[in-house]
Amino acid sequence: MTIGIVVFPGSNCDRDVHWATQGCLGMSTRFLWHESTDLNGLEAVVLPGGFSYGDYLRCGAIARFAPVLSSLLEFVNKGGKVLGICNGFQILTELGLLPGALTRNQELHFICDTVPLLISSQRTQWFKNYNQSKNIFLPIAHGEGRYQCSESILKKLQDEDSIALKYKNNPNGSINDIAAITNKSGNVLGMMPHPERAADKDIGGIDGIKILQALLSN
């Protein structure tokens, strides 16, 4: 089976994901132009980080209307796996596949760092192979990564055990230290940290590998 990586005008982590999944992990991977609608033969789709459509209007606001994403909704409903990283996470919230929104970091700074994270749920396949309650380290690089949602949505996320990752030292002011969430069925994961930048031992940690491996069932 194959992984698809959507390429929007302004994506800049698409090749990083390709390097991690195909280059480092040997997983069959292909790019999907934002205007294509054919997701046949794909087991999982990645929405990579970057600045889709220049982040005009709001992060992810215009990407939400890309032709490829109308096919993605159908793909998700059939159980297809979707991983949204950084700008990809922003797009997933704009699209309504995940609740809440990502807003400007509390201190206004663009943050580029490697941060400790807590795996707060192992309910879904994405984190099954990690040690529970163990810290992992992943790079972050964002100006608008502050996760916000209403109290009732937060309660729903907690009740459904959908908060996947929490920051140990909340860098951006996200509610409840949230760094990653999943949907109820668990096939959609949105995360601000970049697992693809932690998949090659020659350039740092490899704590992101298991998340990427979960894109394919086997």
Place this chain on the structure above:
Amino acid sequence: MPNFKAKVQVSLRPSVLDPAGEAAKSAAIKLGVKGISKVRIGKAIDIEIEAPNKQDAIEQVEILSDRLLSNPVIENWSLQLDSAYSSNHD
């Protein structure tokens, strides 16, 4: 068909922290402007739209405001629509 001019004002919901507004507020104080207690930064979007009548124009811009121009999770919007003006299109 008449043309209308709409101005959509998008602002963060009151409950959402506006870090840019806070930064502007502290700069305003440094500038020596007195009495500033609150700054909130939003955006204004000017739209020109052709529609059979005013009500129809409002409905179209409302759809746009709800679905594209604002994110209801974090933002509110308001709309001002000017009366029809003569079209320059031939």
